[in-house]
Amino acid sequence: GNSVTQMEGPVTLSEEAFLTINCTYTATGYPSLFWYVQYPGEGLQLLLKATKADDKGSNKGFEATYRKETTSFHLEKGSVQVSDSAVYFCALSDHSGGYQKVTFGIGTKLQVIP
Amino acid sequence: NAGVTQTPKFQVLKTGQSMTLQCAQDMNHEYMSWYRQDPGMGLRLIHYSVGAGITDQGEVPNGYNVSRSTTEDFPLRLLSAAPSQTSVYFCASSASGQGPNQPQHFGDGTRLSIL
Numbered sequence: 001g002n003s004v005t006q007m008e009g010p011v012t013l014s015e016e017a018f019l020t021i022n023c024t025y026t027a028t029g030y031p032s033l034f035w036y037v038q039y040p041g042e043g044l045q046l047l048l049k050a051t052k053a054d055d056k057g058s059n060k061g062f063e064a065t066y067r068k069e070t071t072s073f074h075l076e077k078g079s080v081q082v083s084d085s086a087v088y089f090c091a092l093s094d095h096s097g098g099y100q101k102v103t104f105g106i107g108t109k110l111q112v113i114p
Numbered sequence: 115n116a117g118v119t120q121t122p123k124f125q126v127l128k129t130g131q132s133m134t135l136q137c138a139q140d141m142n143h144e145y146m147s148w149y150r151q152d153p154g155m156g157l158r159l160i161h162y163s164v165g166a167g168i169t170d171q172g173e174v175p176n177g178y179n180v181s182r183s184t185t186e187d188f189p190l191r192l193l194s195a196a197p198s199q200t201s202v203y204f205c206a207s208s209a210s211g212q213g214p215n216q217p218q219h220f221g222d223g224t225r226l227s228i229l
Contacts, residue, residue, distance in 0.1 A: 008154065032215035043118075043204055043220035044157075051215040089156070093215065100145050100210035102218060106156035 002027045006090045006105035013112050019077040021108045023064075023090035026071065031092040033057075033066050033073040038087045038107070047075075047088070080112045116140050120205050120221035127195045127228050135190040135224050137205030143219070145210035146188040147172070148180065150201040151223075157204065163188055164210065195228045202226070 006023045013019060025033070032051045036044040048057030053068035062077045073090060090105040121136045139146065147162035159172030163182040177199060179191040188207075192199060202225050206218040 034217060036218075036220075041222075043222045044206075044218070045220070046217040049215065049217060091218075095210075100208060100216065102147075102159075104149075104157040106154065 002031070002092060002094065002101070002103040004090050004092055004103050004105035006108050008106055008108060010109040010111050013080055013110070015082055015112055015114050016079045019080045019110070021075040021088055023073045023075065023105060024071055025073065025092050027092055027094060029094045031094040034091040034093065035062070035064055035075050036089040036091060038089065044089060082112045082114055085110055085112045118205055118207055118219050118221040120224050122224060123222065124225045127226065129195060129197060129228060131195050133192050133195065135203055137188045137190065137221060138186050139207040139219070140186065141207060141219065142185060143207035143209050146182065146205065146207045148190045149204045149206065150174065151204060152201050160190065197228045200226060200228045
């Protein structure tokens with residue numbers, strides 16, 4: 001079956017530091033890949049997505065590139081802010097059996113300190 | 115612009131009690147699902163529905179029932195609450211009929227404690 005692997009963290013960074021959160025996946029087909037963000041006390045929100053190999057998703061300064069050869073979708077941001085403190089989930093989605101099947105990673109907690 | 119609405123936001127139950135978590139969406143999405151979120155476990159799929167009248171089990175269905183009588187509503191029922199069901203529950207929907215690249219839209223969650 002499909003799976004998504006990411007570190008749980010917490011990842012602690014100083015403000016303006018460079019962020020990388022690794023995400024690797026296994027899938028039998030050609031999935032779409034997503035990053036979701038969860039702020040304290042809230043549900044998950046879509047951060048960015050990529051639907052095919054070599055696509056780059058970007059939003060709010062975050063980027064991730066769909067790398068089929070390494071089955072990866074690492075999240076990066078050049079300069080993090082305190083407001084980026086949240087839990088980040090990597091996810092994949094495919095249409096196995098004719099309906100959408102979504103698999104989430106365990107989530108990586110990011111703490112940004114001033 | 116409601117999106118996905120979950121009620122209640124918080125609930126405390128005693129072991130053995132039953133209750134229904136409500137979920138409604140106003141985006142005419144075909145696909146709806148329920149997840150539970152536990153520390154160190156990420157999100158685990160409980161039940162899902164691909165349209166009105168169609169439901170199926172996810173990864174952790176035991177102790178939960180669902181039904182989908184309308185496109186908008188997808189309630190989750192706890193039949194006899196157990197402490198192991200203490201968790202945060204999220205409902206999500208997506209326009210899955212348009213392909214696998216449709217994102218999930220999540221509610222704000224229901225925080226459930228079973229004593």
